[in-house]
Amino acid sequence: MSWVHTWTGLVMGWLLFAIYVTGGLSYFRNEITLWMQPELHAAAAGDDWLPKALGLLAEKGAGAQQWTINPPGPRSPVVGLSYREAVPQGGGGGEAQEESALGETERSRPGRAAGERNAERSGSGREAVNPANGPRDERAASPGNAETRAGGGEMRQGQQGPQERNRGVKRLTMDPSTGSVLEPRATAGGNFLYRFHYQLHGMDRTWGQWIVGAVTMLMFVAIVTGVVVHRNIFKDFFTFRPAKGKRSWLDGHNATGVLSLPFHVVITFSGLLLLATQLMPWAADAAYNGDRRAFSQELRGGGRDAAPAGQAAGRRGADAGGRATLADLRPLYRQALERWPDHGVGNIVVNNPGTPQATVEMRQAFGERLTARGGGRMLFDGATGNELDPPAAARPPTTTRAIWNVFVAVHEGRFAMPAVRWLLFVSGVLGALMIASGLVLWLASRQKEREALGCLPRGHRFVEVMNVGAIAGLMIALAAYFWANRFIPAAAGDRGELEILGFFAVWGLTFAHAAVRRHKRAWVEQLAAGAALFLLLPALNGLTGGAHLGRSMLNGPWQVAGFDLAALFVGGALLFVAYRVQHHVPRPARKEAGRPAAGGSAGEPHLSLEAN
Amino acid sequence: MNFLIFASAFAGFGALCLSMERHARQVFGALPDALHRLLASIVGWALLACSLAPALERYGTSIGIAAWLGFLNLAAIAVGLLLTYAPRPIRYLAPGVLVAGVLSAWLL
Numbered sequence: 065m066s067w068v069h070t071w072t073g074l075v076m077g078w079l080l081f082a083i084y085v086t087g088g089l090s091y092f093r094n095e096i097t098l099w100m101q102p103e104l105h106a107a108a109a110g111d112d113w114l115p116k117a118l119g120l121l122a123e124k125g126a127g128a129q130q131w132t133i134n135p136p137g138p139r140s141p142v143v144g145l146s147y148r149e150a151v152p153q154g155g156g157g158g159e160a161q162e163e164s165a166l167g168e169t170e171r172s173r174p175g176r177a178a179g180e181r182n183a184e185r186s187g188s189g190r191e192a193v194n195p196a197n198g199p200r201d202e203r204a205a206s207p208g209n210a211e212t213r214a215g216g217g218e219m220r221q222g223q224q225g226p227q228e229r230n231r232g233v234k235r236l237t238m239d240p241s242t243g244s245v246l247e248p249r250a251t252a253g254g255n256f257l258y259r260f261h262y263q264l265h266g267m268d269r270t271w272g273q274w275i276v277g278a279v280t281m282l283m284f285v286a287i288v289t290g291v292v293v294h295r296n297i298f299k300d301f302f303t304f305r306p307a308k309g310k311r312s313w314l315d316g317h318n319a320t321g322v323l324s325l326p327f328h329v330v331i332t333f334s335g336l337l338l339l340a341t342q343l344m345p346w347a348a349d350a351a352y353n354g355d356r357r358a359f360s361q362e363l364r365g366g367g368r369d370a371a372p373a374g375q376a377a378g379r380r381g382a383d384a385g386g387r388a389t390l391a392d393l394r395p396l397y398r399q400a401l402e403r404w405p406d407h408g409v410g411n412i413v414v415n416n417p418g419t420p421q422a423t424v425e426m427r428q429a430f431g432e433r434l435t436a437r438g439g440g441r442m443l444f445d446g447a448t449g450n451e452l453d454p455p456a457a458a459r460p461p462t463t464t465r466a467i468w469n470v471f472v473a474v475h476e477g478r479f480a481m482p483a484v485r486w487l488l489f490v491s492g493v494l495g496a497l498m499i500a501s502g503l504v505l506w507l508a509s510r511q512k513e514r515e516a517l518g519c520l521p522r523g524h525r526f527v528e529v530m531n532v533g534a535i536a537g538l539m540i541a542l543a544a545y546f547w548a549n550r551f552i553p554a555a556a557g558d559r560g561e562l563e564i565l566g567f568f569a570v571w572g573l574t575f576a577h578a579a580v581r582r583h584k585r586a587w588v589e590q591l592a593a594g595a596a597l598f599l600l601l602p603a604l605n606g607l608t609g610g611a612h613l614g615r616s617m618l619n620g621p622w623q624v625a626g627f628d629l630a631a632l633f634v635g636g637a638l639l640f641v642a643y644r645v646q647h648h649v650p651r652p653a654r655k656e657a658g659r660p661a662a663g664g665s666a667g668e669p670h671l672s673l674e675a676n
Numbered sequence: 677m678n679f680l681i682f683a684s685a686f687a688g689f690g691a692l693c694l695s696m697e698r699h700a701r702q703v704f705g706a707l708p709d710a711l712h713r714l715l716a717s718i719v720g721w722a723l724l725a726c727s728l729a730p731a732l733e734r735y736g737t738s739i740g741i742a743a744w745l746g747f748l749n750l751a752a753i754a755v756g757l758l759l760t761y762a763p764r765p766i767r768y769l770a771p772g773v774l775v776a777g778v779l780s781a782w783l784l
Contacts, residue, residue, distance in 0.1 A: 302693050302756040323752045326745045474742050483678050484739065487746025494749070 069289040070506065074527070076282040077503045078534035081496055083276060085538060087261035087331075088492030091477050091485050093254025094139045095623040100549045101248035102610035105624055107142045110241030114394050114412075117143050117238055120245070121417070124236065125149070131414040135397070136240050137429060138408070138482055141621035143238040251549055252560035256567075262339065265564065270342065277339040283332050291325070294318055313505040320498035327491035328498075334471035388420040391449035399451075400426035400442055406481065414446060422446025500535050507531065529578045529586075536590035537574025539638060543597030544570035546631075550608040584645065591642035598635030602628035677734040681727050681744065683777020685751035688723030690770025691716045693755055702763040723774070724748070730781065 089096060098104060110116075113136065121131045125147030134144035237246045259265070263272035291297065301322065304315045321328065341348060345356070352359040393412065400409045410429035416422045424444040443452040461469060477488045507527055514520060548566030552559050578586040605628060606612025616625035693699040694708070695717035701707050708716075731744035758766050 299696070302689075302696075302699060302752070302759050304756055304760045306760060319753075319756055323756070324749045327749065470738060484735070484743045484746060487743060487750065491746060491749055494753070 065289050066293045069286055069293050072282045072286045072289070073499075073502050074506050076279045076286070077499050078530050079275070079279050080283055081499045081503070081534055082538055083261050083279065084492055084496040084499060085542070086257040088489055088496065089542075090254065090258040090261055091489045091492070092627075093258045095254070095627055096257065097251065097253030097255065098140065098621065098623050099605070099610070099627040100251040100253045100546070102550075102605070102608060103248040103554075104142050104237065104246055105609075105611035105616070105621060107136075107239040107246065107621065108241040109136065109141065109620065110239075110243075113143050113238070113240035113243070114397060115392075116240075116243030117145055118390065118393065118414075120236065120238060120243065121145055121147055121414075125234070126418070129416065131417050133412040133414075135409055135412065137410075139623065141240070141623065142246060143240050145236040145238055146233050149232045149234070249554040250559045252563045256545075256560070256564055262335070266568070273339055273342045277336065277343045280332055280335045280339065283328075284336065287321075287325075287328055287332060290321060294322070297322060310505070310508045310511070313501055313508045317498060317501040317505055320494045320501065324491045324494045324498075327488070328495055330471070330474055331492075331495070334475035337468070337471050338475060387418055388422065388447050390414065390417060390422055390424075390446050391444075393424060393449075396424060396426065396442075396444050396449055396451075400428075403442065404428045404440065417446070420447055423452065424449075503527075503531050503535065528583045529575065532578035532583070532586045532590060533571070533575035536587060536594060536638075537571055537578065539594035539634070540574050540590060540597060541567050541571035543594055543601065543631075546601055547597065547604065550604055550610075584648075588642050588646045591638050591645065595635045595638035595642055598631045598638060601631040601635070677730050677781055678747075680730045680777040680781040681734070681747045682751055683773045684723050684727035684730070685744075685748050686754055687770045687774035687777075688720050688727060689748075689752050689755040690720075690766050691723060692720030693759060693766070695720060699759055699763070702759060703766050705764075727751075 114133070117133050118131075121128070121133070125131055125145075128147035128149050130148040132144075132146045132148075134140070136143055237248060238244070239246055256265070262276050263269045264275060265272070294300075300315070300318060302319075304312070304319050306312050308315075336343075341356070341359075348356065348359045352362075397409060397412065408429045410427050413425040413427065414422060415425070422445075424446050426442045426444070428440040444450065445452055477485050507524065510524060514524060545563055545567040548563045552562045552566075556562060574590055577590065581589065602613050605624070606614075611621065611624050613625060613628045616622065616628065694703060695713045697707060697713075700713060700716075727747065728740070728744050731747065732740040734740065735743045755766070755770075758769065
């Protein structure tokens with residue numbers, strides 16, 4: 065059992081560390097994208113954004129079938145606007161309406177399906193709630209990837225292809241205080257990190273998902289065997305003995321593993337579940353005769369019967385003529401906020417604006433339960449502002465679907481208010497520390513073997529290089545990604561791709577560096593480099609057009625302040641670890657002393673000091 | 677409310693570690709008698725169970741459980757780190773934080 069744990073851990077650890085880190089950061093991908101679009105940082109809160117937004121929509125989207133407004137909220141300081149132009153296409157309109165009714169969950173969900181290639185290429189690729197999406201034209205439909213779309217990537221979230229949903233949709237970003245349209249730079253943003261964590265990059269998406277799926281499966285094996293191998297799980301629950309070499313690494317590995325064991329189990333299992341349609345499509349294919357679209361629709365509880373309000377409203381207005389002014393939406397918005405004090409309003413949808421048949425729908429930002437997707441909604445008459453009967457609720461989820469929803473929602477943190485989101489993130493950091501300490505432990509526990517041999521076996525050297533590059537190198541690459549965001553000119557074409565290129569180029573170099581330097585030197589240098597890059601990020605942000613810390617901490621956007629503070633914290637932690645490694649002196653007579661970082665250190669694991 | 681969840685979980689883990697020989701020695705310098713350790717373990721488990729209540733109250737059943745696990749995680753780390761680097765203050769910190777948590781939930 066121990067053997068299985070050791071070797072599965074070693075084989076998948078390097079990649080899994082990257083998956084855990086990028087996956088953990090995905091909990092904040094909207095905030096990361098916001099940081100990477102400094103053009104949006106100047107947006108200030110304003111009281112009258114709602115009339116301004118409606119004015120802007122009336123100007124740009126006159127004659128549109130539907131307007132959607134994403135209010136500024138805890139995850140975004142700006143107002144997102146989109147309008148759907150009438151599509152004179154058989155069935156198109158109806159479908160659009162239906163989608164809009166379902167759209168809520170999709171919009172308000174932080175995690176989204178694999179974006180299609182177009183989106184990836186254009187950089188930011190995420191829609192809706194994402195504060196950061198600038199004006200974006202309707203995406204060109206590329207029939208070429210229709211098939212992949214129907215495959216696991218999309219299906220795993222149970223969605224239709226975004227292109228279809230977004231047919232005829234135009235997006236704007238508005239400053240809530242001035243009401244002016246903002247034009248943020250294109251960026252790969254947090255979405256790159258998010259996509260990387262389940263489908264990697266630079267290869268066919270299917271391959272990426274298979275690799276991540278295999279690694280996740282091994283992770284599951286490692287968790288189960290780890291629990292079995294760890295005999296004193298309760299006795300050693302709180303135990304951490306620093307500066308005792310291998311003992312400390314083992315303690316650190318155990319503590320980070322056991323303390324957040326529920327998180328690891330759930331996240332691994334739900335990760336597998338999310339990839340299941342890709343890895344094992346046969347059951348669904350058999351039941352749905354290969355129609356993955358139908359399967360995914362049923363999975364998300366969609367289907368035509370579950371698309372109540374928007375559709376009905378749409379129909380109602382479809383053949384309506386006449387003009388009418390919209391009621392003042394501010395009291396309605398306040399009413400919705402009173403109804404959902406904790407969650408707030410995720411978006412406001414106006415159907416058939418400008419007509420007497422206009423309806424206004426307020427949709428709750430986060431679901432209250434994990435078992436059902438999406439939250440509450442309120443429907444108003446657009447002309448009078450009276451509340452209408454709430455849209456018929458979608459079918460209550462079946463047990464199967466409820467279970468699926470729970471796992472998916474926990475994995476994606478879709479329900480999460482900021483506090484819970486941070487808890488999930490901390491659990492993710494602990495997971496990353498567990499993996500990193502496990503990797504270092506592999507070397508630490510073979511120290512005697514090396515001493516007996518008197519030389520460094522080639523395999524051990526390989527593990528050393530991989531450890532440095534995969535752990536410290538990833539930190540440098542992440543920092544480099546953020547630096548690249550500010551150094552690539554805002555107007556450059558394909559900015560997103562260039563940022564990603566920067567990430568991988570730097571990450572590759574860290575492996576090369578680790579290969580040519582002695583082990584301890586490599587750790588110290590890379591940790592110090594990563595620390596410097598992270599510590600300077602807030603300054604870089606202030607100097608290249610973003611809201612500097614002094615401003616963002618005083619009057620927002622606090623998402624940016626949070627990013628900068630987190631960067632300082634990670635940088636500080638890296639510096640601390642680098643310092644400890646640098647000054648580490650192996651104990652001569654006894655086993656060498658490794659030094660686990662203080663458990664709280666965020667970005668980085670303890671450092672391996674032994675060899676060389 | 678968040679703080680109350682954390683506080684009772686923290687106090688619960690604090691009491692639990694006092695019920696364990698090695699850690700009780702770390703905190704008090706001497707081994708408390710078996711009865712006290714039994715008491716500590718009962719109080720500890722009870723507090724951990726109690727911390728679920730405010731989580732459910734605050735977040736509803738399904739999210740509450742997820743949030744609760746997250747807070748347990750955080751509290752256990754805090755206790756673990758204290759045991760490693762500053763074990764002795766735990767005897768004051770655990771009840772102190774609990775009182776602060778109850779007060780803050782009550783007053784705010």
